[in-house]
Amino acid sequence: MSNPVLRTAALASALIILGAASSTVTVTLPPDNVQFKPGPGADLVTANCATCHSAAYIYTQPPLNSKQWTAEVLKMQKAYGAPIAQSDVSAIVDYLLTQNGRP
Amino acid sequence: MTLPRLDFLIGAASAATATVTLPFANGVRPLVAYPQKRSLIVLTPRPPQLETPFGIFDEGLLTPNDAFFVRWHLAGIPTSVDGATHRIKIHGSVSRPLSLSIEDLRSQFERVEIVAVNECSGNSRGLFSPRVPGGQWDNGAMGNARWAGARLLDVLGKAGLKSSAVQIRFRGLEQPLLDATPPFVKALSIADLDANMLIAYEMNGEPLPLLNGYPVRLVVPGWYATYWMKMLGEIEAIDTIDDNYWMKTAYRIPDTPGNTVTPTQTGFSTIPINKLTVRSFITNLTSGQTIAPGTQTIRGIAFDSGTGIAQVEFSSDGGSTWRKASLGENLGNFSFRGWESSFTARSGTSYVLACRATSNDGKTQTTTPVWNPGGYLRNVIETYQVGVS
Numbered sequence: 001m002s003n004p005v006l007r008t009a010a011l012a013s014a015l016i017i018l019g020a021a022s023s024t025v026t027v028t029l030p031p032d033n034v035q036f037k038p039g040p041g042a043d044l045v046t047a048n049c050a051t052c053h054s055a056a057y058i059y060t061q062p063p064l065n066s067k068q069w070t071a072e073v074l075k076m077q078k079a080y081g082a083p084i085a086q087s088d089v090s091a092i093v094d095y096l097l098t099q100n101g102r103p
Numbered sequence: 104m105t106l107p108r109l110d111f112l113i114g115a116a117s118a119a120t121a122t123v124t125l126p127f128a129n130g131v132r133p134l135v136a137y138p139q140k141r142s143l144i145v146l147t148p149r150p151p152q153l154e155t156p157f158g159i160f161d162e163g164l165l166t167p168n169d170a171f172f173v174r175w176h177l178a179g180i181p182t183s184v185d186g187a188t189h190r191i192k193i194h195g196s197v198s199r200p201l202s203l204s205i206e207d208l209r210s211q212f213e214r215v216e217i218v219a220v221n222e223c224s225g226n227s228r229g230l231f232s233p234r235v236p237g238g239q240w241d242n243g244a245m246g247n248a249r250w251a252g253a254r255l256l257d258v259l260g261k262a263g264l265k266s267s268a269v270q271i272r273f274r275g276l277e278q279p280l281l282d283a284t285p286p287f288v289k290a291l292s293i294a295d296l297d298a299n300m301l302i303a304y305e306m307n308g309e310p311l312p313l314l315n316g317y318p319v320r321l322v323v324p325g326w327y328a329t330y331w332m333k334m335l336g337e338i339e340a341i342d343t344i345d346d347n348y349w350m351k352t353a354y355r356i357p358d359t360p361g362n363t364v365t366p367t368q369t370g371f372s373t374i375p376i377n378k379l380t381v382r383s384f385i386t387n388l389t390s391g392q393t394i395a396p397g398t399q400t401i402r403g404i405a406f407d408s409g410t411g412i413a414q415v416e417f418s419s420d421g422g423s424t425w426r427k428a429s430l431g432e433n434l435g436n437f438s439f440r441g442w443e444s445s446f447t448a449r450s451g452t453s454y455v456l457a458c459r460a461t462s463n464d465g466k467t468q469t470t471t472p473v474w475n476p477g478g479y480l481r482n483v484i485e486t487y488q489v490g491v492s
Contacts, residue, residue, distance in 0.1 A: 025313045026183040027138035032149040052178055052280050054149040062128050062234035072236060079348055081283020100129065 034059065041095025048084045048092065049076070063102040069093045123156070125241040126390075127229045139312040141169045146238055150175035151314060155243040160404055161386035164432065164439045165218070166246035168307050173314045174223050174244065174328070176287045176349075179278030184334065186310065186318035191258075191302065195272075195339035198263030205304050205318050211261070212253035217299055219324035219437035220247045220406045221331055224354055224376050228478035233366050235478040242384065247406070247439040250322045252303035256296060258338070268293060268340040272347075273321055276334035289330050290345035291323070295377075299324040299409070299437065302335060324437040325409035327376050327479075329354050350375055356479050363473040363480075378408035380482035381468060383415050383442070383460035390487040396450040401428075404439040407462035411436035414461050417444035421455035422470060422484060428458070436463070448491040456487040 034056040036042050036049075049055075064072070070093050076082040077089070084092065121134040123144055134142040137153060144154035153173040155166065186205050193201040203211075223244035228237050238244075259271070272290040279286055291300075301322040304310070311317040316333025323330040329349075345351075355373035356362045364371055383405035388394060405412045411433075416425035431441030448454065461467040472483035 023187065023310070024183060024185040025139075025310075025317050027313050029151060029180075029182060030135055030137060030148060034148060052284070054147045056145075056147040056149075060129055060132075060146060060239050061236055062229075062239065064236060068236060079285070079352060081279075081281050081285075083281075083283075 037099060039095060039098055041091045044088050044092055045095050048082055048088065052080070052082070058096060058100055061100055063100050065102050066093060066097060069096040069101065125229060127234070127239065129239065130229065137173070137314060139169060140314065143170065144243065146240065150178045150180060152238060154240055155246060157243050160384065164434055164441055165248060165307055168309055168312050168315065171246040171248065171312070171315055172223065172244045175277060177277050177279045177284065179280050181276050181334065184276065184313060184317055189318050191319065191335055191338060193258060193262045193338045196265040196268040196342055197340050198265060199261070201262050203258070208253045208302060208304060208319070212257045214251060215254055215301055216249055216251045217301065217322070217324055217437060218247065218249045218434040219322060220245060220379065220439060221328045222379055224327040224329045224479050227481040230481060231474065231478045235476055237478050248306045249308065250301055250303040251305035252301040252319065252322065254298055255300040255302055255321070256298055258302060264293070264340055267342045269343060270341050270345050271296070272339045272341050272345050273332040273335060274337040275316070275332045276336050285348040287349055288347050289332060290341070290350055291330060325378050327379060329376065355477065357475050361473060362475060364475055366474060376479055379406065380480045381407035381460050381462045381466045382482045383458045383468065384485055385456060385458055385487055388487060388489060393490045393492050394448055396448050396491050398445055399448050400443060400445050401456065402441065402443040403458055405442055405460035406439050407460070407466065409437045410463040412440040412460055413463045415442040416459045418457040419446040419454050421486065422457045425459065450491055453488065453490045456489060457484050459484050
């Protein structure tokens with residue numbers, strides 16, 4: 001199957017094994033095709049953020065300023081336990097500003 | 104309200120990917136069919152968050168299971184769930200801890216049905232001005248379904264709540280990927296529990312789609328979807344107010360009149376988000392559309408937190424004058440309520456259409472949107488600009 005749309009549709013299939021009253025439902029979720037774009041800090045962001053969520057979490061935000069992106073990074077570090085080294089915070093924020101920032 | 108424009112982008116790999124453009128910055132979204140789902144608007148693929156294209160709400164009061172929105176918090180979602188071996192553990196401050204199968208739920212407890220709106224706390228967040236961080240939904244992070252299951256109160260009654268219990272905490276099979284990430288748990292105060300709340304094993308007469316919480320989810324009619332725990336696996340009676348991240352820090356609204364603040368306001372106290380605000384929408388046209396001259400039927404939906412819709416008014420002059428719409432079939436106070444009105448469209452004229460619902464407890468919609476840093480509770484009067492050919 002060479003058409004990527006058809007391939008996605010095939011991957012996005014659900015297998016339902018019928019039982020007496022209930023059943024096993026098995027699904028294959030479509031792949032996450034959203035990648036962090038190249039640029040200074042992209043490696044840090046991929047290493048620190050992509051473990052838990054898609055890059056779509058960044059690109060679908062409204063453009064955020066430095067204070068807002070810093071708050072998001074610190075929330076991920078402190079509330080969600082992302083293993084972000086303190087020394088990497090500013091480089092990550094700088095990258096996010098180049099990707100989806102505002103003054 | 105501006106509705107998504109359907110278009111096609113030709114990708115670098117020369118693959119045609121259908122997208123929609125939601126009416127705010129960074130609003131381009133792919134349309135993808137996930138398992139057990141038709142093509143929906145993808146907010147994020149991992150964890151999956153899928154929005155219902157708004158036109159589906161014009162097709163009937165019940166949102167089809169394969170079109171129902173999806174929102175997960177953590178990427179550790181089981182992709183295979185056995186409904187026959189799944190157990191719901193009821194423990195904590197109860198006299199008789201239980202472990203119930205779906206079959207136990209069906210055979211040991213009265214089957215109850217209720218039609219109820221399930222609306223994401225962040226529904227319409229993308230429309231906030233100024234914008235706020237968070238999941239950037241248009242108006243389609245909601246749906247209305249006929250749920251069937253056992254009453255939460257009946258199950259708790261069988262377990263025997265101890266008098267020391269203050270809240271009931273719920274957890275599903277969704278798992279954090281890191282040990283340091285707080286597991287997704289939510290709590291309801293015992294004083295807020297009522298007989299409408301279900302542990303539901305059916306959605307519109309079918310098993311729930313996996314992405315909507317198969318094999319069972321909590322149904323909390325009138326409350327935002329954050330409490331409707333999917334793949335429910337654990338019910339714990341606790342003797343204190345739950346202080347986990349998802350209750351104490353996330354999903355909070357200002358404890359101010361109307362739960363609204365100014366964008367620069369600080370120092371206000373907050374409370375956990377709770378009941379739905381009253382809303383109404385036009386479903387049979389979109390803002391920016393050109394319509395035919397003559398008498399035009401306008402129809403839509405309205406809902407509130409479960410007191411029921413007292414009236415819906417329609418305006419064809421941007422809210423200067425209003426007339427009562429006729430209300431459609433009543434599927435219960437927690438359901439979408441259909442409404443219909445009409446106006447005469449003159450050729451070459453443009454109109455601003457608007458709708459305004461009032462609930463049975465006297466709450467209504469206003470022209471001033473609420474604003475809060477979480478992007479919650481939006482229920483401003485929706486307006487629709489239309490031209491006439």
